[in-house]
Amino acid sequence: MNLYRLEKFKGSIFVCGFMASGKSTVGKEIAKKLKWDFRDLDTEIEQREGKKIRDIFNEEGEKYFREKEREYLMELSKEFRGILSLGGGALQDQYVVDQLKMNGLLLFIDAPLDEIVERVYRSNNRPILFDKAGKIKSKETLFKELKALYSARIKFYKQAQVSIKTPLFTSVDEMTEAAIEKISRYV
Secondary structure: OOOHHHHHOOOEEEEEOOOOOOHHHHHHHHHHHHOOOEEEHHHHHHHHHOOOHHHHHHHHOHHHHHHHHHHHHHHHHHHOOOEEEOOOOOOOOHHHHHHHHHOEEEEEEEOOHHHHHHHHHHOOOOHHHEOOOOOEOOHHHHHHHHHHHHHHHHHHHOOOOEEEEHHHOOOHHHHHHHHHHHHHHHO
16 A cells, blocks of 8 residues: 555545444544544544533533534644544534535545444434433434434535445455555545
């Protein structure tokens, strides 16, 4: 693999995709292999806000969360060089997509919706998993809600310069190698 072009690349790699698609997992591995810094936008938000994302959603609401997510993302996109894993809803509008592409490269981790629903259903830290009373939603309800969200966001994910379809790979390592190869050909 020829990494010369990546060594000359001055931007960041922004890993995007729907929730539970594997952005953080793949992003960390890419950073490790390239010996670049790694940050996770959700972790950044939790650290700066001093609380878990689920608590931010419950206490402040989604609108507040999205405002902070955008603010911190715009700041990081200008001052951070490395691999930045985004939240599933971080690509909120065309302005955000354009800014990220001006400051680096978007990598879309494209996982099937059925797989995403299973991962979200097995987790306990995703706000969408719970109804207003704090109870876990049925899988059918969760699927419908995730499908609607995915449909609204896909137009932004598809603008990524590089994409990786997760079902084509048998391991994270294999996916990481393919992502690095594609990125190095693009930059």
